[in-house]
Amino acid sequence: MNLYAVRAIYLFELARTWRTLLQSIATPVISTSLYFVVFGAAIGASMNQVHGVSYGAFIVPGLIMLALLTESISNASFGIYMPRYAGTIYEVLSAPISPLEIVIGYVGAAATKSVILGLVILLTAGLFVDFEIAHPVWMLIYLVLTAFTFSLFGFIIGIWADGWEKLQVVPALIVTPLTFLGGSFYSISMLPEVWQTITLFNPVVYLISAFRWTFYGVADVNVWLSFGMTVVFLLACLGVVSWMFKSGYRLKN
Amino acid sequence: MSAIIAIKALSKTYASGHPALKQVDLEIQPGEIFALLGPNGAGKTTLISIVCGIVNPGGGQVLVAGHDIVRDYRASRGQIGLVPQELVNDVFETVWATVKFSRGLFGKAPNAAYLEQLLKELSLWDKRDAKIIELSGGMKRRVMIAKALAHEPNILFLDEPTAGVDVELRRDMWAMVRRLRERGVTIILTTHYIEEAEEMADRIGVIRKGELILVEDKDVLMRRLGRKELILHLKEPLTSLPASLADFKLELIESGHGLRYGFDSQHDDTGIPRLLAAISAAGLELRDLKSKESSLEEIFVNLLKEGV
Structure with missing residues (x-):
């Protein structure tokens, strides 16, 4: 394994985060804090408890997941799209690196940023609402698993996109709406029965439900089904990335 | 002497249907300076890109130091440094960071002393902490050469290395190429400046519409076809x-x-x-x-x- 190459890509990508700290960390933290202020402290104070926890605490896992998904996709897609756009990708493609090593470098860096961001938001949430974490180890495992899976998804978008617009289309028009409708701010049991069934087709429901379980021990859908769905999505993304490198799709032709 | 690069029946047709290379055979000897000449769109960059791993080959085989570029890509790519035609750099990075990145990318342990020597040789040492965006076009070109040499390759591909550079830099680059050759580095260059090939190359290859129509020792070529x-x-x-x-x-x-x-x-x-x-x-x-x-x-x- 070309560990020097993996390290070089990983550190190079992380260096970009430190250079753009305001955009990478501060912006999502501030916008998520605003959600806590508006939905948690202001509106949440006049709302009933959900699944036995205050509304402010209830939305913490969903908001972390919202930031985690969007930032994982954004970081990873930008990370690989930028060298494609600038033309510097030639160096990565001509280096003695396997596709797996390239993925570990780029996706690993994007996932690291997202996990750091998730933990910063978690700490920030503590400033606004009281909450507990019932299964901290599972919480961390799920945080890392989701960050890596969606960074991989972002990496695919970064290779697929042939313009800045396409880079934004999937996160803005698909992922964000699915996250909002995936139970970030409510339990799906609060929906009418028909909508509960329809909601189950939204994959983000499973992510938020399982993540919320790691906090409060309650979930809208079976936890193992959620973990299973995430792993299946991860494997599907790995399959697509593998095909992209094998065929040279938008990289080598 | 066995060839350091052996290309056999190499072909490439792009998805658009454009046949960029047609059954190209070519052998490059260790330590030589080989100039590949041809008009725009002749297939020069495609040929280089395939050998370097940037473009997938259509058919045929390429061996670099005896290693197949597809099956044994790690060993083959590790031998090669590439300076592409376009001026492409991570413009917000510093010279030092980008050169260090290139060395790591090719699996080499950090070696600050070597990189310092390299940057000094290319008159970039004073600019090591400068962001690439702040550099002139000539300096950016030097950075690209430094990146290509950061992992101490045995083979250097220079794709139109002096396109758009001033006379002084061109002379500097020619001198650098000669120094590299003295150290045993094999150099393959494409150029539009025939004067450049005449000045530096040991052998000349001429490619036209994806076909290698001639490969000849430069002096023999000038004697044979010269009038x-x-x-x-x-x-x-x-x-x-x-x-x-x-x-x-x-x-x-x-x-x-x-x-x-x-x-x-x-x-x-x-x-x-x-x-x-x-x-x-x-x-x-x-x-x-x-x-x-x-x-x-x-x-x-x-x-x-x-x-x-």
């Missing part, structure tokens, strides 16, 4: 050639003030003494005469016009 000319300036202009000079295949030039005579300088009998005698016998007086050898550029232009 020598004798230009004779007359005191009085001629309206037509005298019949007694018809056998010499002379060309009347400069509105009848000159005669052009082509000859083979390698041949024992150049015909010049007989020509001069015939001119004298015809009563023509000469003002001046000079001989001229075809440049590589003229040979190249003729090759592309006529094929081989």
